[in-house]
Structures are given as structure tokens and as C-alpha cells.
Amino acid sequence: MKLQLPNSVSSAQDVASIILEIKSYGRWFSHQAILQRTGAKHTTESPQLSPTATELLRSWSAKQPLTQTRLDELSTVLQQFIKSAQVVTITLAAPPTGDVKQTLVAWCRTNISPQILVSFQFNQTLLGGMVVRYGSRIFDWSFRRQILAARDTFPEVLRRV
Amino acid sequence: MGDSLFLQIFLIINVFIMGILAAIAVRHAYAHFRPAPTEPDKPHPSRPTYQAVHLPPQVKERLLKAAQSNFQAVLDHTATELQRDLKSTSNQLNRQLEKIGTEIVNNETKRYHDMLEELRLQAETALRSSQAEIGGHQAEIKAKLDADMAAEQQRLIQQIDTKLGDAMASFLLETLQHNVDLGAQSAYLTATLEQHKADFTREVGHETPTAK
Numbered sequence: 001m002k003l004q005l006p007n008s009v010s011s012a013q014d015v016a017s018i019i020l021e022i023k024s025y026g027r028w029f030s031h032q033a034i035l036q037r038t039g040a041k042h043t044t045e046s047p048q049l050s051p052t053a054t055e056l057l058r059s060w061s062a063k064q065p066l067t068q069t070r071l072d073e074l075s076t077v078l079q080q081f082i083k084s085a086q087v088v089t090i091t092l093a094a095p096p097t098g099d100v101k102q103t104l105v106a107w108c109r110t111n112i113s114p115q116i117l118v119s120f121q122f123n124q125t126l127l128g129g130m131v132v133r134y135g136s137r138i139f140d141w142s143f144r145r146q147i148l149a150a151r152d153t154f155p156e157v158l159r160r161v
Numbered sequence: 162m163g164d165s166l167f168l169q170i171f172l173i174i175n176v177f178i179m180g181i182l183a184a185i186a187v188r189h190a191y192a193h194f195r196p197a198p199t200e201p202d203k204p205h206p207s208r209p210t211y212q213a214v215h216l217p218p219q220v221k222e223r224l225l226k227a228a229q230s231n232f233q234a235v236l237d238h239t240a241t242e243l244q245r246d247l248k249s250t251s252n253q254l255n256r257q258l259e260k261i262g263t264e265i266v267n268n269e270t271k272r273y274h275d276m277l278e279e280l281r282l283q284a285e286t287a288l289r290s291s292q293a294e295i296g297g298h299q300a301e302i303k304a305k306l307d308a309d310m311a312a313e314q315q316r317l318i319q320q321i322d323t324k325l326g327d328a329m330a331s332f333l334l335e336t337l338q339h340n341v342d343l344g345a346q347s348a349y350l351t352a353t354l355e356q357h358k359a360d361f362t363r364e365v366g367h368e369t370p371t372a373k
Contacts, residue, residue, distance in 0.1 A: 039299060093346075099347065100350070103351060104350060104351070104354070106352055111354075111362065113365070129346070129351075130350055130353065134365060135364075139360070141353045151326035151329070153329065154322075154326040154329045155321070155322035155325050156325060
């Protein structure tokens with residue numbers, strides 16, 4: 001099954017975090033199934049899931065009912081996704097906000113690949129713009145790069161003033 | 162040179178003649194003023210004996226006076242000749258010396274003038290050559306100086322431009338480093354991605370990196 005991740009899940013770390021949540025939920029789910037089979041009265045609270053994990057579980061159980069096997073299968077699919085997904089790294093001048101992250105991830109998944117993972121880093125010396133690394137290829141679209149590249153034209157601009 | 166040799170020979174002959182005449186004159190004068198004592202005639206063994214002639218004292222006196230006057234006349238004549246010869250020789254010598262002196266002075270003056278003219282020409286040629294060389298050097302130095310100045314000017318301009326660029330870049334880097342607002346850049350980031358979309362997607366198509 002083709003897995004469609006929400007834009008809030010951008011990097012491999014995010015996916016790994018969801019896998020942990022799902023495994024934790026799977027353990028609780030198994031425990032609850034055993035309690036149901038034994039007719040036990042008492043139940044335990046389900047573990048706190050993030051909205052992203054909740055949304056993912058909801059979409060995963062849309063077509064088939066959620067079982068322990070399906071949860072294990074989701075974990076496996078997510079691990080396979082981490083291994084096989086394309087990864088692009090975007091470095092910004094400051095830690096990115098959620099909106100900025102989702103905007104950039106949405107753009108990448110729309111224009112490059114729906115299965116792509118985007119990891120974010122920040123480096124103050126960039127001043128602005130971004131540096132995109134994809135495999136061995138680096139695209140430097142930072143302000144710093146532009147300023148340094150345009151350093152020689154500064155005297156010309158100064159003369160025209 | 163020929164005249165000089167002839168003159169020397171002539172002078173030597175004159176001196177020789179003058180020497181002879183002087184010796185004769187001195188001998189006669191000595192014999193006249195200090196006559197040798199007359200010894201009585203002695204019979205010479207190898208010479209035949211002549212019989213002595215006894216002259217009267219008046220005759221002897223007259224003969225002595227006549228001989229004395231003759232000797233005096235010869236002596237005067239000789240002295241006069243000698244004086245005339247000396248005067249002639251002296252005049253000739255003076256003329257010759259004057260002529261030689263004039264010739265030497267003229268020759269030396271001409272040689273001096275020639276030498277001066279040659280030196281002047283040499284100096285003029287050397288001066289002209291030096292002037293031409295100096296002119297060439299001046300032009301060469303001026304051209305080199307102009308080129309050096311232009312190069313130095315260009316280098317300084319380049320240096321100033323580089324410094325200004327560095328200063329401005331440093332200023333911007335220092336100023337903007339702490340004023341990053343990514344929220345305001347969100348549209349710019351998306352626009353940048355859109356602008357380089359073609360390059361980016363082409364690179365993605367070439368290689369497919371995956372998470373480890």
C-alpha cells in the first residue's frame with residue numbers, strides 16, 4: 001500500500017518518532033485484546049498519541065479494521081518508507097517554524113516526489129535564503145552566497161550613486 | 162730638416178775656420194809681443210854653416226818697422242774679415258732662427274688649431290650622441306613611468322574596490338546575522354524553489370538519495 005504522509009511529518013526522525021508511537025499503541029492494543037478475550041473488567045488508558053500519529057492511524061484503518069497485525073504492518077511499512085524514501089536537506093538561517101516547514105515540505109512533495117522526506121537544519125551565517133542538499137548536490141541560495149558573489153559589483157553600484 | 166742639416170754643417174765649418182784664424186792670430190800676436198830670445202847662431206853639425214850677414218841698425222830698424230806694419234795690416238785685415246764673417250753669420254743665423262721659429266710657431270699653432278677643431282668635433286659628436294641617447298632614455302623612462310603609474314592606479318582602484326566590497330559584505334553579514342525572520346522569508350523561499358525548480362528536479366532525476 002502506498003503510504004501518504006501528512007506534511008507535518010517531514011523528516012526520517014519524524015517518521016521514526018511515529019513508529020515508536022505506533023509500537024507503543026500496538027502494545028497497548030494487544031494488551032486490550034487479551035483483556036477482552038479473558039473478559040477482564042478493568043481497562044487501561046490508551047497511550048497519548050500525537051495528532052499526526054492519530055491521523056495516520058485513522059487513515060490506515062479506513063479501509064480495514066485495525067488489528068494487531070495491521071499495526072505491525074504499519075510499523076513495517078513506515079520503516080520501509082524511511083529506507084526507501086528520497087531525502088532532501090534544507091538549511092535555513094534560523095530554526096524553521098511549523099508553517100515554514102509545512103510550506104517547504106508541501107512544495108517538495110508536490111513538485112519533486114510525494115514520498116520525499118525533508119530534514120531541516122539551521123545556520124545563522126546564511127543570513128537568509130536557504131541551502132538545499134540533495135545527495136551529493138548542494139544548491140546554495142543563501143543571502144550570504146549572494147552577497148559574496150555580488151561583492152565585486154558593489155564598487156560599480158557605489159560609483160553610480 | 163734639410164735646411165737645418167745644411168746650417169749645422171755651415172756653422173761647423175765656420176767655427177773651424179774661425180778657430181784656425183784665431184790660433185794664427187794668437188800665435189802671431191804672441192810672437193810679436195813676446196819675441197823669443199835670439200840665441201847666437203851655433204853651428205849645427207848637420208847643417209852647413211852660413212856666414213852671418215851684418216846689417217846696419219838703420220836697415221834693421223826699417224825692416225822691423227816694415228814687417229811690423231805688414232803684420233799689423235794682415236792682422237787688421239784678418240780681424241776685419243773675421244768681424245764681417247761673424248756679422249754675416251750672425252745675421253744669417255738670426256734670419257734662419259727667425260724663419261725656423263716662425264715656422265715652428267706656425268706649425269704648432271696650426272697643429273694646435275687642428276687638434277682643437279678635432280676635439281671640438283669629437284665633443285660635439287659625443288654631445289649630440291649623448292643628447293640623442295638621453296632623449297631616448299627619457300622617452301623610454303617616461304613611457305615606462307606612465308605604464309607603471311597606470312598599472313599602479315589600476316591596482317589601487319582594484320584594491321579599493323575589493324576593500325569596499327569586503328567592507329560592505331562584512332557590514333551586511335554583521336548586520337543581518339541577528340535579524341533573520343524566516344516567517345517573512347517564507348514566500349521568498351517558495352519563490353526561490355520555484356525559480357530553480359527545473360535545475361532541482363533535473364538533479365533529483367539523476368540521483369535518488371535515501372535515508373539511512
